Amino acid sequence: MRKRNKLLAAVMLLSCGFIRAQAPAEIGLISDNDLYTSFKHDRYYTNGIEFYYRWLADTDNGKVAKLIAEVKAGQYMYNPQSVKAEDINVHDRPFAGYLFGEVGTNTFYKSESVLKLNFQVGIVGKESLAEDLQKGLHHIFHYPKVRGWQYQIPTTVGVQIGAFYSKKILAKQFHEKVDLHLQAKGQAGTIFTGVTFGPMMRISFKRLLKPVYESILHGATLSHDKKQGDESREFFFFINPKLNYQVYDATIEGSLFNDDSPVTFPLIPWRFVAETGVMYRKNNWNLSFSFNYQGKELTNNVIQGYYYGRIGIGYLL
Numbered sequence: 001m002r003k004r005n006k007l008l009a010a011v012m013l014l015s016c017g018f019i020r021a022q023a024p025a026e027i028g029l030i031s032d033n034d035l036y037t038s039f040k041h042d043r044y045y046t047n048g049i050e051f052y053y054r055w056l057a058d059t060d061n062g063k064v065a066k067l068i069a070e071v072k073a074g075q076y077m078y079n080p081q082s083v084k085a086e087d088i089n090v091h092d093r094p095f096a097g098y099l100f101g102e103v104g105t106n107t108f109y110k111s112e113s114v115l116k117l118n119f120q121v122g123i124v125g126k127e128s129l130a131e132d133l134q135k136g137l138h139h140i141f142h143y144p145k146v147r148g149w150q151y152q153i154p155t156t157v158g159v160q161i162g163a164f165y166s167k168k169i170l171a172k173q174f175h176e177k178v179d180l181h182l183q184a185k186g187q188a189g190t191i192f193t194g195v196t197f198g199p200m201m202r203i204s205f206k207r208l209l210k211p212v213y214e215s216i217l218h219g220a221t222l223s224h225d226k227k228q229g230d231e232s233r234e235f236f237f238f239i240n241p242k243l244n245y246q247v248y249d250a251t252i253e254g255s256l257f258n259d260d261s262p263v264t265f266p267l268i269p270w271r272f273v274a275e276t277g278v279m280y281r282k283n284n285w286n287l288s289f290s291f292n293y294q295g296k297e298l299t300n301n302v303i304q305g306y307y308y309g310r311i312g313i314g315y316l317l
Helices: 002-016 130-140 226-230
Strands: 025-033 044-057 064-079 096-109 114-124 156-169 178-189 192-204 233-249 270-282 285-294 306-316
Touching (some): 025 285, 044 130, 064 130
Antiparallel strands (some): 025 044, 025 306, 096 114, 114 156, 178 192, 285 306
């Protein structure tokens, strides 16, 4: 466990070594939780937290408006339909946790296309600390006692690569207060392998939409012009329906390398997913809230689609 934690820390520290002190930077977090949409449900993808640090990098590519590098650390937590699942027979999804560190680059083109690439290492299992966190939070807030983590997906090392691409479409018809984009995301590795794709629409509440390479939409608010950052405003609604084709998910199917998981299920490969919400920027603050729907992920007689909320808070240093 110590070796894995040291490896995770080494990746983050190594990547931080490339940060140039004078570069404009942003620090922030993204928090996912089903309690943001319902006080009734505490199930499936029940909690996620990511901490990130982004900084503006140099580029001599004439087609690129902005290059942003990023390091990230996070944890995802998964439960069956009830946290009081001491009986293995009531599990409609495995207990699982995933702890990870990530490095990546975000390239924003003058055409308003976006390309993101990332590399991730992590750990599924008790070492993810998801069990400890959930039990601790339930104790602090006097929620029902958590039972069933003894059946969680056991230790599995995560090595992941990922890519995201967005392209603006119908730019002549939609460009002032409404715009449209086609987006695709892919990931492959020992924990998750799949692709997700679909359209995305922005609708401004008041001002003209900012170009994607200056917008909060994909994290492009960093600028060498401090005055521009201090005076920036954005407030828009977005909607992003998607199709997801999932090839593999270790938090549901168990490890690729062994059959040690006490609870596993076959995947439903095709799922409908969607995200809709608002994003707001004022001066150095980047804020967002979204409502997320995830279609049925696996095969059994109980599982359902589910909802969760996402809160994002970023600050330009």
